[in-house]
Amino acid sequence: xxxxxxxxxxxxxxxxxxxxxxxxxxxxxxxxxxxxxxxxxxxxxxxxxxxxxxxxxxxxxxxxxxxxxxxxxxxxxxxxxxxxxxxxxxxxxxxxxxxxxxxxxxxxxxxxxxxxxxxxxxxxxxxxxxxxxxxxxxxxxxxxxxxxxxxxxxxxxxxxxxxxxxxxxxxxxxxxxxxxxxxxxxxxxxxxxxxxxxxxxxxxxxxxxxxxxxxxxxxxxxxxxxxxxxxxxxxxxxxxxxxxxxxxxxxxxxxxxxxxxxxxxxxxxxxxxxxxxxxxxxxxxxxxxxxxxxxxxxxxxxxxxxxxxxxxxxxxxxxxxxxxxxxxxxxxxxxxxxxxxxxxxxxxxxxxxxxxxxxxxxxxxxxxxxx
Numbered sequence: 001x002x003x004x005x006x007x008x009x010x011x012x013x014x015x016x017x018x019x020x021x022x023x024x025x026x027x028x029x030x031x032x033x034x035x036x037x038x039x040x041x042x043x044x045x046x047x048x049x050x051x052x053x054x055x056x057x058x059x060x061x062x063x064x065x066x067x068x069x070x071x072x073x074x075x076x077x078x079x080x081x082x083x084x085x086x087x088x089x090x091x092x093x094x095x096x097x098x099x100x101x102x103x104x105x106x107x108x109x110x111x112x113x114x115x116x117x118x119x120x121x122x123x124x125x126x127x128x129x130x131x132x133x134x135x136x137x138x139x140x141x142x143x144x145x146x147x148x149x150x151x152x153x154x155x156x157x158x159x160x161x162x163x164x165x166x167x168x169x170x171x172x173x174x175x176x177x178x179x180x181x182x183x184x185x186x187x188x189x190x191x192x193x194x195x196x197x198x199x200x201x202x203x204x205x206x207x208x209x210x211x212x213x214x215x216x217x218x219x220x221x222x223x224x225x226x227x228x229x230x231x232x233x234x235x236x237x238x239x240x241x242x243x244x245x246x247x248x249x250x251x252x253x254x255x256x257x258x259x260x261x262x263x264x265x266x267x268x269x270x271x272x273x274x275x276x277x278x279x280x281x282x283x284x285x286x287x288x289x290x291x292x293x294x295x296x297x298x299x300x301x302x303x304x305x306x307x308x309x310x311x312x313x314x315x316x317x318x319x320x321x322x323x324x325x326x327x328x329x330x331x332x333x334x335x336x337x338x339x340x341x342x343x344x345x346x347x348x349x350x351x352x353x354x355x356x357x358x359x360x361x362x363x364x365x366x367x368x369x370x371x
Contacts, residue, residue, distance in 0.1 A: 017242025
C-alpha cells in the first residue's frame with residue numbers, strides 16, 4: 001500500500017509538470033510536448049537514500065534536487081556553447097541506447113540468468129509487428145495509434161499463452177475503481193551526506209532534458225539548426241517544479257521521459273495540445289487505481305516490444321542531430337570518446353563497481369557517463 005501511494009503521488013506531480021512543460025511563454029515551460037515522469041536518473045541516488053534514511057530521506061532529497069535543477073535552469077541560456085548539435089545529439093543517442101538495455105532482456109525473456117525463451121520472444125515479436133505495421137502501412141489517423149494497437153494484441157496473447165501472471169490479474173481486478181491517494185510519510189529527513197549523489201543525479205537529469213527538448217525542437221521545426229536554450233531553460237524549470245512537487249507530496253524524482261519523445265517522433269503526434277489531456281490523464285490515473293493497475297501489470301515481453309519500437313527512433317534521430325553539421329577531428333573525438341566510455345557501462349558490467357558511493361550514480365548510467 002505504501003509503494004502504491006508513492007507511485008500515485010508521483011503520477012500527480014508528473015501530470016502537473018507535463019502540463020507546465022507546454023507553456024510557450026514566460027520562465028516556465030518549453031512550449032513543447034515533452035512528458036515528464038519518474039525516470040531512471042534518480043534511481044541510484046534514491047536507493048542510496050532509502051538505505052540510509054528511509055523514504056523520508058528520499059522525499060527530502062528529491063525536494064532539494066528540484067531546487068538545484070531550478071537554479072541550473074536559470075543559468076543554462078548562458079551555457080549555449082556547451083551544447084552544440086554533436087553534444088545534444090549524442091545525449092539523444094545514448095538515451096535510445098539505454099532503452100536497449102531495458103528492452104532487449106524483456107523482449108527475449110532474459111531474466112534471472114536464464115537464457116532467451118522462445119514463447120516470450122514470439123509474443124514480443126508479434127507485439128512489435130502489430131506496432132510496426134500501422135506505422136509503415138497505416139493510413140490517416142491509424143498511424144497515430146501504434147502502441148494502442150500493440151498493447152491489446154500483446155495483453156491478449158500473454159493471457160492465452162499463460163505468460164500473464166495470475167497475481168497481477170488478481171491485483172488489477174481487486175483494485176477499487178476510485179480512491180484517494182495518501183501521503184506515504186509524515187515528514188522529511190535531510191541528510192547532507194546524500195547531497196552529492198542527488199546533485200549529480202539532478203545534473204544528469206538536466207543534461208538528459210537538454211537532449212530530449214532538442215529532439216522536440218527538431219521534430220517541430222523542419223529548418224532546425226541549433227538548440228534554442230531559452231526554450232530548454234523553461235522546460236528544465238518545469239521539470240524542476242515537478243521534481244520539488246513530487247518530493248513534497250511524497251513521490252520520487254522526475255525527469256523528461258525520452259521514450260515518450262521517441263513515440264511522438266514515431267507517430268507524428270508532437271503537438272503541445274496533446275500534452276494537456278496527457279497530463280490530466282496522468283493525474284486521473286492516481287485516483288483510478290484499477291486503471292493504473294492495468295498498466296502496472298504489463299507483461300515484460302509487451303514492455304520490451306514497446307521499448308525496442310521507441311529506441312529505433314531515438315537512436316537514429318540522435319545520429320541525425322550529430323551529423324547535422326560536418327564532423328572535423330575535434331568533434332570526432334568529443335563524440336567518439338564520450339560514446340566509448342558511455343557504452344563501457346553497459347558492455348562491461350561491474351567496470352565501475354568499486355568507485356566511491358558519492359559518484360556511483362554517475363557511473364551506473366551510460367547516459368550520465370557519456371554526457
